[in-house]
Amino acid sequence: GAGVSQSPSNKVTEKGKDVELRCDPISGHTALYWYRQSLGQGLEFLIYFQGNSAPDKSGLPSDRFSAERTGGSVSTLTIQRTQQEDSAVYLCASSLEAEDTIYFGEGSWLTVV
């Protein structure tokens, strides 16, 4: 596609439920990133994938968060047993190589009630 595509664009879920957020990076981009932006807060790094290398998971806030990237393309961020503090915009981004310009998707707005 022309840009980074994320789905769903909006998700409301009950506390304790699991959610999956999907990211389709720009075709051919080897690097994929997940960030989180909470209301009134800055952008928080979550996880980074580069080619076939082991992902950098250093930003995941707890073991309820996990992500995978299948076939070097699509990525899924999973949040288990959601909590209200997980409410945020989850932004996915990709770049051609690790040091190149990063392009962001429109984000998935998650609300936990």
Add this chain to the structure above:
Amino acid sequence: KQEVTQIPAALSVPEGENLVLNCSFTDSAIYNLQWFRQDPGKGLTSLLLIQSSQREQTSGRLNASLDKSSGRSTLYIAASQPGDSATYLCAVRTSYGKLTFGQGTILTVHP
């Protein structure tokens, strides 16, 4: 730990003014620095990328400079327009994966 600070936090200017947004970072060991804009309810749009070996980059009415040794970058916007109103974010890359973002400058350009 890398920290990124943007000044001012908010800026309101009349249309046509030239303006400067400032970004400072504490660790000069960076790969590159990228400026973004974010419109309300939207994702981030990349504006300019400056590699650590570069001093400046230009795109249209935008010019970004980088002084890595002093830990500073500026984004210059010439002849501002109401359509420039947005939040401007700078981000530094200190490792291949991780960008550290500033809190942003909220820019309002009024007609």
